[in-house]
Amino acid sequence: MSQDSNQDKDKLWGGRFNEPTDAFVEKFTASVNFDQRMAMQDIAGSRIHARMLTKVGVLTQQDCEDILRGLDEVEQDIVNGEFIWSVALEDVHMNIESALTAKIGDAGKRLHTGRSRNDQVATDIRLYLREQIAFIVAEIRRLQNGLIDLAEREFETIMPGFTHLQVAQPITFGHHMMAWFEMLHRDASRMTDCASRMNQLPLGAAALAGTSYPIDRQFSAEQLGFDQPTRNSLDSVSDRDFAIEFCAASALIMTHLSRFSEELVLWSSAQFDFIDLPDRFCTGSSIMPQKKNPDVPELVRGKVGRVNGHLICLLTLMKSQPLAYNKDNQEDKEPLFDTIDTVAGSLRAFADMMPAISCKKENMYNAAKQGFSTATDLADYLVRKGLPFRDAHEVVGKAVAFGVDTKKDLSEMTLAELQQFSDMISDDVFDVLTLEGSVAARNHIGGTAPQQVKKAVATARLLISE
Ligand code: ARG
Secondary structure (H helix, E strand, C coil), X not given: CEECCCCXXXXXXXXXXXXXXXXXXXHHXXXXXXXXXHHHHHHHHHHXXXXXXXXXXXXXXXXXXXHHXXXXXXXXXXXXXXCCEEHHHCCHHHHHHHHHHHHXXXXXXXXXXXXXXXXXXXXXXXXXXXXXXXXXXXXXXXXXXXXXXXXXXXXXXXXXXXXXXXXXXXXXXXXXXXXXXXXXXXXXXXXXXXXXXXXXXXXXXXXXXXXXXXXXXXXXXXXCCCCEECCCHHHHHHCCHHHHHHHHHHHHHHHHHHHHHHHHHHHCCCCCCCEECCHHHCECCXXXXXXXXXXXXXXXXXXXXXXXXXXXHHHHHHCCCCCCCCHHXXXXXXXXXXXXXXXXXXXXXXXXXXXXXXXXXXXXXHHHHCCCCCHHHHHHHHHHCCCCHHHHHHHHHHHHHHHHHHCCCHHHCCHHHHHCCCCCCCCCHHHHHCHHHHHHHCXXXXXXXXXXXHHHHHHHHHHHHC
16 A cells, blocks of 8 residues: 655654655655565564664663564554555655554654664665575576486487587587586575675664664674674665675576577477477467467566666666765665566576476487587597597598588498598497487586486585585
């Protein structure tokens, strides 16, 4: 519920003002329509602030009890959808404080002792973002698990590996899935890094300089699950680097998902026809009855734009701001919240989709046979027989040209045909020209051999169980 009105009597800062706020300015400067998302964190911070003030003797035990009871009631009203949000009260902080005072009287007015909305909002965002990061990391883990399961199922499924989107060398589908696992693994670690760097409590910085009350910031930090209080009050209220960092890490997640999306779109096309995306992740066309469109990956690919935009938005917001708090910072929330929603939603869609992807193994196998994907294997074979690599490259190049003319893959040529290019070739060559031989030969850490995929799967399971 929300209420739109110019009620100057409600203003918590009205003392020095002689005329009501302009009606448009009131709406223009308000943030309550979007920052009410942090209501639970705002209440959590207020509970601890009240307990801390009581502990150091600034509030009485009675005030504290009233405040805690009042905050419980406000919380219930919000949860039940009965709270009336007022634009005249500007933001989530003043809406909650005002509702508290309406419920408990003067004790409510004492809650804001020794604090400012500047350190309050800096605390709320951190509390909120911390929870959201935990959720995002959990979604990354779910997606990683899906990839591991796919890799395990398809550890020896052969597909063409590409460079320049041209067939390059045969690889295993499992190996390809584990490449996505690795990218997401770094993404998750960037997120947890960001969460640990920002896990310092700004509350106590007050407006900018600290407060004259004998506050116990260590207590508040511990109670709110922060590693420690921030070390500098000016920095505490003014920087939003943690939000920028989060958006940067998010932009990378989205970038990775966009590449993943692109492949799913290509692979599910009639031209590639490598995989089947289940119907429930696709939509049809209103005009073309035959269409089954890979909407989910397409949409995720498209959503990168807004996240990249939010990153630039926050960087630009922070640029050149003089210390300490400036109202500019109120503009941090919408980009941040939309980034959270976009990343969490995209990860969720992908994690849900993974178990349902099915491979069209025969199509992948046939595609890997095209494009002379074992040419490097033939060159390596000649090197093992004593030819310098550059000469081997030349020999195989000629064999490929012959194959292009005669429409034959290297593995389809006779021994005599192959021997025209080098007399070092003997009948053991066919072992390396098969797709199976080619992938099995890349049997080292990080290689595409099925045995390595199995090992990578085992390592990955350990990595994400830590
Ligand atoms: N709504 C404000 C924000 O999001 C809260 C802090 C306002 N502080 C102030 N001095 N006006 O940044």
